[in-house]
Amino acid sequence: MTFFRLNISMLMCFLILSACLEADLQRLMEGNQRFVQEKLKHPGRTPETRKATTSGQEPFAIIMGCSDSRVPPEVIFDQGIGDLFVVRVAGNVIGPLELDSINYSALHLGSSVIVVLGHQGCGAVNAVVEGESQDIKAVAALIEPAVKEARKGQPPNLLETAIKDNAIRMKDYLLKTPEIRKLVDAGKIEVYAGYYKSKTGAVEILK
């Protein structure tokens, strides 16, 4: 039955590509809703899934997240083995190594959604805001433009604004890279920025 349903949905995806992309974002956000509502399904964490994915992987989403121990993508999106291609680095910034990793999954593994995920109370962004980033120079250099931009608007919550601006800037950067641009233009992938609130567990998709 599951196999049958899978084939029907794959056929629908083939027929309506954009609907398929939306369905994949929805799959991610439904997992986050289960996490928020404490209705976890823990999909794909069985020995069967492990064995079935030994010969290959088709992660439907790429998460470009922060290394922060409190933001594990498979947990907060309630996904399993083989579902997410995860790149994590302090401040969820994208340099050459991160871009190569993202491109690998986007170009070769068929992922159709990318989420650059900032999070509440990000220590890396906070270090830049507070001017105490001497120990994370390479990361800070990539975060600084977002903090500068956020400061200009004099927002009531500078840290939260800078974290969101940083995720949006990284999303915009991805959209300008030739590989991702080509996939977006072909309707094969969509790129989003998100913000995870540890207080509620909810992920908000940013504009």
Ligand SMILES: [Zn+2]
């Ligand atoms: Zn962080």
